[in-house]
Amino acid sequence: MLSDEEMRRIEEEELAVARARQAEEERARHQLALHAYREEVRAVLLPQKAPGWRPALWLLPLLAVLAGVLLLRPAPAGSDDTSGGIATSALLDRCREEVGTRLGQPGLRFPGPREAAGQISANADGKRWDGWVATPGNSRTDFSCSFTAADQSVQVELIQEEKP
Known part of the structure; x- marks a missing residue:
């Protein structure tokens, strides 16, 4: 059998290992929380990614102007028949x-x-x-x-x- 002193020493070692494991898990959770918060901050600070059709929005006014020019211009005068x-x-x-x-x-x-x-x-x-x-x-x-x-x-x- 083990003496009281050996039993106390083993219990203290196991308790120290359990506390170290718990501290390591706490540090890992803290690192995950830091990483998640950094991702949230980056998402807010970075410009929003535009949908695929958004860069083509500048074409709409251009098409409207082009249609207006084509519809409102006078028809070319006929050739001068000789x-x-x-x-x-x-x-x-x-x-x-x-x-x-x-x-x-x-x-x-x-x-x-x-x-x-x-x-x-x-x-x-x-x-x-x-x-x-x-x-x-x-x-x-x-x-x-x-x-x-x-x-x-x-x-x-x-x-x-x-x-x-």
């Missing part, structure tokens, strides 16, 4: 001048170039513009303006006058 021996723009200028001379009124309003281009027909002998002109008194006069390629002449025929 069939019939004269360019369409030259025919319009000469006919406007001749109609203005025939009517003798200032402030005549002719259709725009696109609308007028739809009223023009051409053949091998020349071009013809069957159009209209509005006067300042809001009356409208239809006319026919013919260009002859052979002698480069313009003839205007006033067809009818419509009053409002």
